[in-house]
Structures are given as structure tokens and as C-alpha cells.
Amino acid sequence: MENNVLTYRAAGPLLSLRRYGLLLAFLAVCIGLSLTTPRFLTWQNATIILTQVSINALLAFGVTFVIITGGIDLSVGSVVAVSGVVAASFAHPDTYPVIVPVVVGLLTGLAFGAFNGFVVTSSKVPPFIVTLGTMTIGRGLALILSKGRPVSNLSDAFNFLGGGKVLGVPMLIWILIAVFALCAVILRKTVLGRYMYAVGGNEQASRASGVPLRTVKMAVYTLCGGLAALSGILLTSRITTGQPNAGLSFELDAITAAIIGGTSTSGGTGTMTGTLLGALLIGVISNGLDLLNVSSYYQQVVMGVIIIGAVVLDSLNQTKKA
Template sequence: MSTRLETNATEVTQVKNSKFKVNPRNLLKKYGIVLILLSLIVIMSVLTPHFLTSINLINIVKQMSIIGIIAIGVTPIIITKGIDLSSGSLIALVSVVGATFAQAGQYPIIVPIIMALGVGLLAGLINGTLVAKGLLAPFIATLGMMTAARGVAMLVSDGRPIGNLDSAFLFIGQGSILGVPVLVIIFALVGIITWVLLNKTKIGKYIYAIGGNEHAAVTAGINVSRVLIIIYAYAGLLAGLAGMMLTSRIASGQPQSGLMFELDAIAAAVIGGASLFGGIGTIGGTIIGALIIGVMNNGLDLLGVSSYWQQIVKGAIIVAAVYIDSRKNSKKS
């Protein structure tokens, strides 16, 4: 009896000890993206004394809040093995439409907000319908929207910026509440809401199921078409929100705004761990990915590095992230 008790005690001790053991490989896999962000912050802080200041750090988050919101919208699409190339052009379209209805003394503030969000939502619904019901490849459907939206933006504005915006509208991009910029508050709220949608609701489970195995999802009774329409519409809605924020921040509607924003958003999601092969991705990872791009851009600007070199570095990072992702998936298969 005493021997059995000693054996049981030993097993319990081993179980307790195993809970406190840290596997470096698992730790790196789980928190590697955070370590990369922290390492980048340390490097930039050493290279330039102007980097690690409260004003500059807040500026980084403000700058990346717009790209971050687009990236958050794109993440569920990437999880389902899709892609959205229309975000940047939707920014331009929403910018000129929002600015048109945000003229000083013309309409209540709610009107340009509804118009901006409505345009983004409508474009997203069209994308989702083309993908889900029209059975078009996401690349083709959103590429068409990218071209069309930019054209409509130029048509609406006659190719010229639209200024003279109402002060209430400008508060969205330039104001602050209790010292916290409104842009940052909106970014945080969008991140929290989308995290809840992905992790605490049925629609979130369906998104991961579709990305993991669409045929199995259909067999399980999931309405794949409806889920795809919802996530593309949501991405369009967030693109509309981001376009409104950018318009307010720069105090004008610009038909040329949003260039390459869609690629930065996709890069943020992929760097943050979202797999282009589907089924994998987190909102926290996407936000950190966006911050990595923001820290890199800001640091290189402070160091006086040419914007051309910045594009080269960003391209190399994207290729590296996709290469690592493809290697992981090839090993699994």
C-alpha cells in the first residue's frame, strides 16, 4: 500500500512539474511575432533617439490604425482562403463620397458617416456575392472592384481633392478623448469586436471551418455562401470606416488616397500569422503585424531611408512570411 501511495505521489509531482516546464520551441511559435515587434522597437530605439518618445509612439499607432482596421477586415477573408484587393480603392471612393457629404454647415455629422460606411458595406456585399454566388475567384472579383472603385472615385471628384470639411467630422481623425486619439480608440474597439466575432460566436467557428476544409464545412451543414458574403461585406464596412478616418485625418477627400493600402493590410495579416492556405489567423496577430509594419516604416523614416528602399524591405518581409507559411503547410501535408 505504501509503495502504491509513493508511486501515485511521484506521478502527481511529475504532472505538476510538467505544467511549469517551458518548451522553447512552443514558446517561440506562440510568441515569436511579439518578440519580433519588441526586437524591432529596441533596434529602432538604439539607432535613433527620436523613436522612443511618447509623441512618436502615439503617432505610429495613429498612422497604423487605418491600415490595421483594413487588415482586421481582411483577416477573416484570408482565413477562408480568400483575398481582398479592393480595400485601397474603396478608401479613395469612401474618401470622396464622405467628403462630399461632410462639407461645413451642410449636413449633420451622421450623414457623411452613414454614407461612408454604406459605400464600403455595399462594395463588400458585391464582392461577397460575386465570390459566393457568382463563383468568381476572390482575386478576380476584388481586382474588378479595385479598378471600378478607383474609377468611380475619380468620376465623383473629377480627379480633384474635396476640402472645406465640417469641424465635427474632422474630430474623428484629429480629435482625442481624455488624451487618447479618437483614431486609436476606434482601432481598439474594432479589434475587440472582431476578436469576439471570431472567437466567441458561431460565425467565427464557421469561418475557421471553411478555411480548414470547405467541403467538410458544407457536409456539416454550414451555409458557406452566406458566411462568405458576410465576411466580405464586413471587410468592405471596415474599409469604409478606414476611409472615413483617413479623410478626417488629412482634412480632405482624395481620389488618389489608399494606394497600396490593400497590400499593407494583407502583409500585416500574413506577418501576424494568417495563413494564405486557410484555416489559420488571429486578430491579435494581425494587430501586431500592423504594428510591425508601422514601427518599421516610422523607424526607417526617422533614419532617412528612401521610400524606395522601404518598399523593397517590405516586399522582402512579405515574401519571407509567405515562404515560411508555405513551408509549414508542406510539412503538415
Template sequence: MESQETIAKKPTILSDRYQTGWKEKVSEIFSRYGIFIIFLGMVTLMSFLTPYFFNVLNLINVVRQVSFIGIVAMGVTFVIITKGIDLSSGSVIALISVVAADFAHPGEHSLFVPLAIGVGVGALTGLINGTITAKGMIPPFIATLGMMTAARGLALLYSDGRPIGNLSDSFLFIGAGEILGIPFPIIVFLVVGIISHLLLSNTKFGKYTYAIGGNEQAARICGINVDRHLILVYTYAGLLTAIAGLMLTARISVGQPSMGVMYELDAIAAAVIGGTSLTGGIGTIPGTMIGALIIGVLNNGLDLLNVSSYWQQILKGAIIVTAVLIDSRKNKKS
């Protein structure tokens, strides 16, 4: 027969197991869907703080503004998953902007020409970043920092430091047009998101990207051509930067050599806030899209509340650091 002491302990043991199981379930749910919960919480909070936030036109405006950064952030997500970084996005946007705008004047060329040239320039800069990183064995921080400086210089040199205007209506449509009442940049944002998600989660390209970020040496042993794959990843990031740059140019109706300042940091922030690990091997496209939306909601909500832009920068920096700290704690536990 069981002793009185053993019988007395049983409820406590069962209670401890129940509490432990409940905590594990909550932890698992937050680990999987935490970013979505935070996003919904921010939307709810802003809706209470200002009556102008939860308005259809304002929400559409938030997503449209986020689209440009979000598309760049998706390319950056691929790069960060491989344990790399891309600091050149903002300057590449400026270069694409002035070059594409120069071929987008009314009556000179078809829409295809500035689009093709812009995409070509973006892909080429990504190809150069990837080649220098993979073949030159130069850290991606240094390689893309060099491209950041060079691309900004080329944009200023090409445009003589002046904006290039007088763009065709067909070109302006890609930044300011609508289809069935939905702004064209939002449609492109969603399409690029779906394609990037499928590419990362359902293809060999995505599996190789995760494998390289998880353990590059093991990936080489498994037969993955790491150098070629890194070049493709950076080229894809450059291509997405080109898409964002073209739409942003059309949105503001001018090719601007000073465009894209700080865009690279916002894109990295969106990816990190969305759960992409700076240590490599971890990240999702839906998470990055939500991360970009969180930045958009934060900026828009604080603007409506008349909060100083200086405070907005401080809050954004605090959120980025917090996201990295959470990621660091996760990595230590695993």
C-alpha cells in the first residue's frame, strides 16, 4: 500500500506537470505565431489611441507605403538566412531610379525598356555583390558596403546630382496606378511575397539557402555548390530591390539620386523583426512581410499621434535591438 506521504504528493506532481505542459504550449504558440500576435496587438492599440488609424483609406495607405520596403526586405531575408547581409539596397534603388527614369520619358521608349534596364541594373549589382562575397572570399558586410558607396556615387554621376523628371503615364502607373481599387504596389508586394515564399519553402533553392545558413561546411560536403548559390541569392535580392526602386520612382514621379537613404536598414529591420536570425539558417517570408507591416503601422500610428520623428527613430531602434535579443536567447536555448 502507498504511504500517506506518497498519496499527498500525487496532486502536487500532477499539478506541476499540468503547469509545465501549459507553459510549453503557450511558449510554442508564441514561438510560432508571436509576430502575428504582436502585429494584431499593435493594430488594436493604434485603433484605440487614434480614431483615424482604423480607416480603410489609411490602412490601404499603410500597406502601400510598406510595399516598397517589404519587397526589398524579402530579398534581404534570403541573404540573411545564408548568414550574409546586404547594405547596398538603398543606394542601388537610387541608381536604378535615375537610370530607369532617363529611359521613361513620354514618346521615347516603350514601358518595357525602362523596366528591363532597371531590373538589369538591380540584378547586376546583386550579381557583383554575390561574386565578390563567394569568389572573392570577402565578408558580405564589406562587399555590400562597397557597393552601397559605389552605387550612390554612380547615381549622382549619371544624373549630375539632379532629379530626372518628365516620366510617361504608363511608367507612372506602376507606382501610382490601381487595379480594381487596389494600388498596384500592393498587388506587386503580395505577388512577390507569394513567389518568394514558395521559392524559399517549396524548392531546392530554398532548401539550399537554409542549409548554407545552418552550416556552410556541411552544405559543401553534401554536394551543394555554395558559391554559385550565394551568387544567385544576392542576384535575387538585387532583382527585388530593382522592382521596389522602379515602383518608388514611379510613385514620386521623378528619378532621384538621393532616393533610398536608410532603406537598407529598414529592410534589415523588417526581416529581423519578422523572425529572420542574423546567425543564419532561420527566417520566413510571411514573417518578413509582417515585420514590414509592423514598421508601417508604427510609423503611421505615431504620425497620427503627432509623435516626433526623432522619437520614432528611437522606438524603431529599440524594437530592432529587442528582436535581436529575443533571437539570441532562442539560439542559446536551442
């Protein structure tokens, strides 16, 4: 116990560094960029960043749920494509009301997620492999359903979802705020959210405490699929076409945002605020590098360094606590 008392004390400042470190990093980058590039700190640029970030953030919220339970979902990028293509096929002008493509698109993603959850809970195959499989299936289905061609000529009502503005603020930002609030409440305030942390923290102990493992895992993968579908629908609407090749490697950006945001890949920790900040940090950095005319090749290198840096910091933190 002597160690416990003292590591607890020692953990105090470290914990708060962890909690606010990301926010400080984010603010530092923003301040640095606004000093170096006058165009950075403008209302217009801020809305650009937020709209760019929103698609990735929605995916990252879903992935955060999954990673907290100790799983992983690689299929979200493909689900973006397939649900986008499906939604687009129902979104031609003068066919169905706009609610139909939205619902059908969402159902597509939910079905994918439920399938992931079903295979993960009823077999011993690791989630990494299962979702690697559905990633490939999803991409294939998107190409089959669209016959490999973009699905264009979409209704104005549908295009409004990802391209329109309400009260001068893009719809995407409104949706981002609403979904963030919803996900944060699920994670922090509901029994399901608590169970997610429990399952990721110690599956065996969770089971012994009466946590319904199967239900929790089904729920997180289904939620993740649903959020991926929402991203897919919004992306389709924003670019006014259902692209079978949309969302390529989006799963990596989403996982990156979650990890930078402090979600541990070993499960049991993570917050929606962290993930949102992670996605914003990625968005701000790539926006800033754009403004500074840094080539996108270099941007990838920078992003890789940030990922490793975030995880190394996190693991240092873990060792100090152990």
C-alpha cells in the first residue's frame, strides 16, 4: 500500500497533464498558426476546418465506443462508401422524400455494424480480423451496387444535409455538435456507457459482475456502423455524389483521432471530448500545413509523428502509474 498512496499522489499532476495536455497542444497549435498565417483565425477558415473535421469526427466517435470496449473497427471507411452509395441510389430528384435515403443509408451501416458485433461475439475471431473482412466486403458491395461508377444527380433536399447552412452555420457543424453531445451522454451517463468501460477494463470481472457482454459488444459495433453510415450519407450529400471509392483509409484517421484523444487501444479508457479534440487537432494541423503551403506528402509524415508521440506520452503516463 505504501506504493499506492504515493503513486496516487504522483499521479495527480500527471493525470491533469493528460487531461489538459491535449487541449493545451490544440490551443498552442492554434495560437502558433494564427501568428504565422493571417488567414487562419477567420470565421471562414474556422467553418472550413469544422466541416472538414466533422466527417472524421463522426467516425471517430463510433470507433471510440468500440476501442473503449477493447475492440477495434476497421470497416468504417468501407461503410462510409457503401451506405453513401445506397443512400445516393434513393436520393435522385422526384423519387423518394429525403427521409428515405437517410433511413436506408443508416440501416445499411447499422446492419454492417450488427454483423461485425454478431461475428465478434459468437466466435473467437479477433475484432481486428473480423472488421478487416467486413472492410473488404463493404468496399466490394459499394462497387457492386454502384457498378463501379459514381451515383450522381441527387435531389436538392438531400444535398442540403451536407452542404446547406442553418443560421449561417453549415449543417455539418450542427450535426457534429448534436452527435457529439449524444455520444458523450451515452458514454458518461448511461448504463451502457459504464458497461463499455467495464468490458474494456476487465472482461472477466465484468461478466462476473453481471454485465451482459454480448449485448454491450453488439451495441458498440452497431452504434459504430450507424455513425459510419451517417458520415457516409453526409459525405455523399456534401460532394453531391455517391462514390464507391469514398472513405478510403478513413478508418485510420478515425482511429488516429481516438488515440490522440487519449483512448487506450488496450481498452477501458477514453472520452468523447478527447476524441473530438483529437479530430480537431488533426484538422487544424492539416489546415495549417495547407495554409503554410506544406506539401501533403510532408503532412502525412507530420501526422505519423503525432500519432506515435501521443501514444508514447500515454504509455509513459501508464508506466508512471503502474
